[in-house]
Amino acid sequence: MEILRTERGGARRLGTREDQVLLVCIGACLAAILIASVLLAERAPGVAVVSIEFDDTLADQLSARSILAEHRMHATFFVNSGRLDRPGYLTVDELRALASDGHEIGGHTVDHARLPGLPAREQRRQICDDRRALLALGFAVSDFAYPAGAYDSISAGLVRSCGYDSARRAGGLGSPACIFCARVESIPPRDPAVTRTPGSLRRSDRLPRIQALVRRAQQDAGWMQLTFHHICDACEEYSISREDLSALLDWLAEERDAGRVVILTVRQVIHGARPPPRTLAVD
Incomplete structure (x- = not known):
């Protein structure tokens, strides 16, 4: 420990040189975080790519058909x-x-099986047989x-070997308060077999929360996947x-018409299609 003599003959302890360097580094990091926060706050909004997605083949999702058509949007x-064709599910x-309206049909396993921990053979059946069955029904999956x-x-x-171009996980994107976390998925995605999202949206995720997610995508000019399940009143x-x-x-239609948002299906994002919003109209 270094000792510094004062004018009165006393002594004041100083940290070691390593401690002093550490303090300087901490100060520099804090300054960088502050500067980054200011820059992010002042950046002009860019264009967000948003995908509207529905999981699990649920029958009540059919009610989204008219709402999407009214807003000239396509979903996945x-x-x-x-x-399929079972009670409570889509036919x-x-x-x-x-x-036929232009919505994308994607795969989600045969029986909604949680894949990790399953034998490789069963994972293959769930992933590959699901795609084969949907292809046999005439869907481009x-x-x-x-x-x-x-x-x-x-x-x-298996996602890759079964012929899929992309696969979506839950999570992977940090909260708005996390400066150094990934805030949006890149285009093209960092890893198409594990595309990142903020997770499935819940009943408690009201409009301001979803708007904040889209605004993050605008700030970073990236991709935000909005994942929904049931369409119902608090069911x-x-x-x-x-x-x-x-x-x-x-709200998304207003942002689209203002040129701040493009609504694309997952297939369009993965294949690099970036058509103007008005080309997505449903006949």
Whole structure:
């Protein structure tokens, strides 16, 4: 420990040179964080790419069809082929109606199986057989979503070998308060087999929270996937009401028409399609 003599003959302890260097580094880091915060706050908004997505083949998702058409938007529906035509789930005819409107149909495993921990053979059946079944029904299936957003190295590898161009996880994007966390997914994605999201949206995620997610994508000119499940009035934790979905799409339409948002399906994002918003109109 270094000692510094004062004018009165006393002594004051100074830290070691390493301690002093550490204090300087901490100060520099704090200054960098402050500067980054100011720069992010003052940046002019860019253009956000937003994908509207529905998981699990749920029957009440059919009510999104008219709302999406009214707002001239297309969505991606991630489907479990083994659930089709069962009570509480979409029918094949309903899925074909959605596809005929221009909505993307993606894979989501045969039975909504949580993949990590399953034997490789069962993971292959869930992922590959789901895609084969949907292709056999006439759907162009190129993108996948992991049930519950859960995956491991086996499932990520099978997604590629089974012919998918992308697969979506749950999470991977930090909160707005996290300066150094990834805030949006890049275009093209850092890893198409594990695209990042803020997680599935819940009933408690009101319009201001979802707007904040989109604004993050505007700031970083990146991709934000908005993942929904049930469309109902407070029927499930992972749900959104028709009224709230309509209000969200009203706002997204305003942002789109102002040139601040482009609404694209997952396939369009992965394949690099960036058409002007008005080309997405539903006939």
